[in-house]
Amino acid sequence: MKKRFWENKQLSDFSRKEWELLCDGCGKCCLNKFQKTKKSPPVFTNVACRFLNIQKCKCKVYDERKNKKSDCLILSPKNIDQLVNWLPTSCSYRLIFEKKELPFWHHLNNNKNKNVHNTKNSVKNFAISEEYVDSTDMSNHMAKKINNT
Numbered sequence: 817m818k819k820r821f822w823e824n825k826q827l828s829d830f831s832r833k834e835w836e837l838l839c840d841g842c843g844k845c846c847l848n849k850f851q852k853t854k855k856s857p858p859v860f861t862n863v864a865c866r867f868l869n870i871q872k873c874k875c876k877v878y879d880e881r882k883n884k885k886s887d888c889l890i891l892s893p894k895n896i897d898q899l900v901n902w903l904p905t906s907c908s909y910r911l912i913f914e915k916k917e918l919p920f921w922h923h924l925n926n927n928k929n930k931n932v933h934n935t936k937n938s939v940k941n942f943a944i945s946e947e948y949v950d951s952t953d954m955s956n957h958m959a960k961k962i963n964n965t
């Protein structure tokens with residue numbers, strides 16, 4: 817694997833390993849979202865999918881996620897152009913798709929003292945599992961930090 821492989825390379829040319837490595841592990845894409853109107857951007861809530869391990873910000877059923885949750889969006893180089901607006905603006909895939917740089921805290925930038933959690937860029941400290949939230953109450957769970965980025 818080339819050093820700093822994500823620079824000057826199309827997402828469609830990433831190997832599977834490179835693609836997986838790009839994810840910053842923030843967990844934001846596993847938060848429930850809703851749209852105010854059909855054309856408006858998604859509004860993120862602080863309510864996480866029941867399959868997200870919130871402390872680790874990792875999917876508990878990653879290899880079988882499509883079977884376990886039919887509306888889980890599986891991002892790939894082939895569909896990112898259609899899904900990009902559903903990703904948080906900090907998402908590494910979105911940043912590279914939009915030809916922007918990865919943040920200083922991204923693990924690929926190898927900043928030993930900074931990471932997605934201690935810079936408060938993951939959902940670890942504010943997400944709540946959907947197991948504990950009434951689905952009709954989502955509008956009371958808007959995640960301001962994500963919606964404002």
Ligand code: SF4
Pocket residue numbers: 845846865866867868869874875876877878881884885888889
């Ligand atoms: S199934 Fe896994 S990857 Fe899909 S939304 Fe839930 S936690 Fe995220």
Ligand code: SF4
Pocket residue numbers: 838839840841842843844845846891903904906907908909
């Ligand atoms: S929002 Fe993007 S970078 Fe963050 S966990 Fe989801 S896919 Fe990975």
